[in-house]
Amino acid sequence: MAGIEGNGQSELAEILAGLRSPTSGTIHVGGTVTAGLGVVGHRRAGVGYVPEDRLRNGAALDESIADNLVVDRHDRPPLARRGVLRPKAVRAHAEQLIDQYAIRTPDPSVPMRALSGGNMQKVIVARELSAGPRLLIASQVTRGVDVGAMRFMYERLVAARDNGAAVLLISADLTELLALSDRLLVLKDGLLVGRFDDTTGLTEKHVGLYMLGVEHHDDEHLTAGLAAGEEPTP
Amino acid sequence: MTSTLVETEDRREYRATRRRGLAVDLSMTLATVLAALAVGFLVILATGKDPVAAYEALLTGPLERSFRVGRWLEDATTLTLLGLSVAIPFRARQISLGAESQLYAGALAAAVVAIFLPLPPVAAVIVPLVAAAAAGAGMGFVPGSMKARLGANEIVATLMLNAIVVRVYDYLVNGPLKEPGSSAVYSERVQPDSVLTPLTDWFGIPLGRSNVGLVLMLLTAAALWLLITRTPLGYRIRMTGANSDFAEYGGIRVPRAIEWSFVIGGAVAGLAGAHLVQGVYGRLEPGLAGSLAFEGIVVALLARNNPLVVVIAGLFYSYLRAGGDIMEQQTDVGTEIVVVIQAVIVLLVTAQALPDLLKRRIARKQAAHKQVGAR
Numbered sequence: 350m351a352g353i354e355g356n357g358q359s360e361l362a363e364i365l366a367g368l369r370s371p372t373s374g375t376i377h378v379g380g381t382v383t384a385g386l387g388v389v390g391h392r393r394a395g396v397g398y399v400p401e402d403r404l405r406n407g408a409a410l411d412e413s414i415a416d417n418l419v420v421d422r423h424d425r426p427p428l429a430r431r432g433v434l435r436p437k438a439v440r441a442h443a444e445q446l447i448d449q450y451a452i453r454t455p456d457p458s459v460p461m462r463a464l465s466g467g468n469m470q471k472v473i474v475a476r477e478l479s480a481g482p483r484l485l486i487a488s489q490v491t492r493g494v495d496v497g498a499m500r501f502m503y504e505r506l507v508a509a510r511d512n513g514a515a516v517l518l519i520s521a522d523l524t525e526l527l528a529l530s531d532r533l534l535v536l537k538d539g540l541l542v543g544r545f546d547d548t549t550g551l552t553e554k555h556v557g558l559y560m561l562g563v564e565h566h567d568d569e570h571l572t573a574g575l576a577a578g579e580e581p582t583p
Numbered sequence: 584m585t586s587t588l589v590e591t592e593d594r595r596e597y598r599a600t601r602r603r604g605l606a607v608d609l610s611m612t613l614a615t616v617l618a619a620l621a622v623g624f625l626v627i628l629a630t631g632k633d634p635v636a637a638y639e640a641l642l643t644g645p646l647e648r649s650f651r652v653g654r655w656l657e658d659a660t661t662l663t664l665l666g667l668s669v670a671i672p673f674r675a676r677q678i679s680l681g682a683e684s685q686l687y688a689g690a691l692a693a694a695v696v697a698i699f700l701p702l703p704p705v706a707a708v709i710v711p712l713v714a715a716a717a718a719g720a721g722m723g724f725v726p727g728s729m730k731a732r733l734g735a736n737e738i739v740a741t742l743m744l745n746a747i748v749v750r751v752y753d754y755l756v757n758g759p760l761k762e763p764g765s766s767a768v769y770s771e772r773v774q775p776d777s778v779l780t781p782l783t784d785w786f787g788i789p790l791g792r793s794n795v796g797l798v799l800m801l802l803t804a805a806a807l808w809l810l811i812t813r814t815p816l817g818y819r820i821r822m823t824g825a826n827s828d829f830a831e832y833g834g835i836r837v838p839r840a841i842e843w844s845f846v847i848g849g850a851v852a853g854l855a856g857a858h859l860v861q862g863v864y865g866r867l868e869p870g871l872a873g874s875l876a877f878e879g880i881v882v883a884l885l886a887r888n889n890p891l892v893v894v895i896a897g898l899f900y901s902y903l904r905a906g907g908d909i910m911e912q913q914t915d916v917g918t919e920i921v922v923v924i925q926a927v928i929v930l931l932v933t934a935q936a937l938p939d940l941l942k943r944r945i946a947r948k949q950a951a952h953k954q955v956g957a958r
Contacts, residue, residue: 368832388834398832406832409825420822420833424815434813453590455597463589 350519350534351526353560357539358519362488366398367391379483392421397482401489407473408461415443415457418476450475467498488519523553535559544571619927623920637916644909653791655905660800661855663897665879668852670888675844676824681741682852683876684748685719689853692718693860694867697777707776712857719853720846727845731838756867770867779862794862807890820844
């Protein structure tokens with residue numbers, strides 16, 4: 350999903366993640382109608398969300414890495430049994446993800462605040478991907494992240510797609526979008542104005558014209574392949 | 584760049600840093616207390632009185648006679664319960680000042696049950712306690728849900744509720760619940776079976792009005808610590824306090840976590856009321872809690888809202904209170920000095936200035952050390 354920032358990408362992501370309710374329209378995730386379900390319902394339906402501003406709502410900075418990794422699953426086995434949260438299980442869960450996602454830290458009890466941007470983002474991506482999402486909304490995943498972590502994110506996103514998850518990558522970085530996307534959509538003023546089902550050979554300049562509103566696809570092209578009555582985007 | 588330093592440490596180093604941080608915290612707390620005492624010392628000196636005699640009374644007085652120990656423990660029980668009662672909402676970053684209303688509601692509930700309801704021996708102690716906790720919880724639920732559901736400011740809501748409940752309490756003690764035929768303003772005594780057993784009966788030495796409420800307080804602190812660290816609800820309260828946007832994003836129902844924090848805090852403050860009625864006074868009296876409700880807030884702040892530390896802070900704070908009274912009786916130095924000492928401690932602790940400064944210095948020194956080593 351491309352577009353100049355402030356053209357509705359953030360709102361779209363928050364609606365899809367259940368943090369905002371849509372004023373109209375329906376949303377389906379793998380057969381579940383998710384509109385109006387709240388965050389828990391969305392997460393249960395298999396929606397994962399890497400928020401665009403990780404410092405605002407992606408992490409609790411003064412809490413430990415271990416606690417940050419369990420926010421969506423702290424009340425379920427194996428982390429909690431019979432109403433009791435098991436610190437050992439929380440710690441083991443964290444150790445495992447720290448290992449799998451190459452999070453650089455001496456200990457799971459380190460507070461998030463002590464981590465660098467890329468490392469913190471790894472924690473967030475680890476949490477969202479380890480939930481096994483069917484749809485992952487990744488907003489500005491590589492913003493303020495070092496090159497090593499950036500490569501790592503790309504690999505993980507592609508791996509998630511290869512495992513069958515739909516990844517909605519929202520980014521201000523066109524190069525990143527062109528390199529990773531199978532299909533590219535362009536938002537302008539909250540409306541879908543461009544759709545490229547094949548990104549090979551697509552140039553930044555060409556997409557840029559759509560982002561600026563110089564060119565746009567007609568409705569027929571935008572909705573091609575969708576079932577009758579379905580609207581493409583809000 | 585201290586923030587990213589941690590990443591490069593190995594586990595052993597990190598543990599060492601953390602241990603050192605803990606040691607710094609502990610020694611700084613001690614230094615804070617000493618600094619406050621020194622300030623108090625200077626103030627007494629400046630007023631031309633004898634600081635040594637005053638401090639002797641303040642610091643050793645409460646332990647000199649067993650009934651003074653009892654006085655201290657009885658005060659510490661109420662104060663710690665009140666500290667615990669606000670520490671829980673504080674954990675959810677809710678500034679609850681409602682301990683007073685919750686305490687009086689609890690005291691009323693405990694008194695009504697313990698005076699009028701005939702119950703078999705053990706139940707006669709437990710039922711009033713439960714009633715007090717329930718009344719306190721209800722009194723916590725009101726501002727809690729006002730904040731969580733309607734967006735009311737919790738500070739205003741709790742303060743206003745205090746004003747109302749205290750007036751209602753005064754009315755009831757002066758009117759319907761006043762002991763018939765008595766000229767003094769207090770209620771009938773609770774039934775003998777409802778009295779919390781005095782510690783004097785246990786240890787065989789006179790310990791004043793202190794009672795098994797002390798044990799109840801210790802159990803409550805332990806239970807709250809478990810709640811915060813070992814239950815999903817505690818986790819939700821912690822995350823709500825740490826970053827409510829994050830909690831919401833993670834699927835936590837933030838309003839419900841806030842409500843629960845108020846309800847639990849209210850229940851604990853209700854227990855404090857029951858302790859006063861069933862243990863300390865044995866009846867309802869006007870102004871039961873004095874200024875304790877607000878000192879409970881200070882205790883919670885000193886303990887940084889950790890339930891186990893609240894116990895230590897409560898015991899310490901009460902010790903100063905008890906010592907201050909003795910100092911006033913035995914010397915010509917008034918309890919105001921204790922207020923000065925307490926204020927200095929609170930300022931230094933809440934400002935967190937000393938330990939942070941020291942930790943940063945240590946970290947910088949170590950970084951310099953490392954660089955030299957690398958060369």
